[in-house]
Amino acid sequence: MEHPVNRRWSMRQRDWAVVLWIAFLAAAAGSFVLFGLVNPLDMFGQWVDEYDIGVRLAYGLVFAFLYLLCLLASALTMFMVRTGPARGHVRGKGGRAIPKVKDPSRSNPDLDGENWQ
Numbered sequence: 001m002e003h004p005v006n007r008r009w010s011m012r013q014r015d016w017a018v019v020l021w022i023a024f025l026a027a028a029a030g031s032f033v034l035f036g037l038v039n040p041l042d043m044f045g046q047w048v049d050e051y052d053i054g055v056r057l058a059y060g061l062v063f064a065f066l067y068l069l070c071l072l073a074s075a076l077t078m079f080m081v082r083t084g085p086a087r088g089h090v091r092g093k094g095g096r097a098i099p100k101v102k103d104p105s106r107s108n109p110d111l112d113g114e115n116w117q
Contacts, residue, residue, distance in 0.1 A: 015078050023074040027067035034062065 009017070 015082065019071065019074045019078050023067060023071040026070040026074070027063060030066045030070070031059075031063050034066070035059065
């Protein structure tokens with residue numbers, strides 16, 4: 001019997017692994033930039049004065065928020081990539097035919113005598 005670790009991942013498992021990893025890297029980069037510009041205790045100072053929040057908890061909360069935001073964006077991107085049009089769509093294959101333009105005055109008698117050219 002084959003061990004479950006030795007098998008290949010399905011496409012869905014690989015997609016979720018990529019989504020989670022890209023979201024983590026984006027949140028880490030965003031945290032580096034944000035924490036380089038702003039002290040996290042300054043961001044929470046006015047909202048949670050009654051709680052004793054430490055620097056580590058502030059860093060963790062901001063990173064968790066950024067991670068969830070990046071996870072949402074990454075998952076939405078993967079969804080749009082996987083549910084997009086087929087490969088031949090760019091070359092015009094598999095699409096609908098271009099509709100013919102008709103004179104609207106034929107189906108609506110109120111529009112007689114107008115120039116639709």
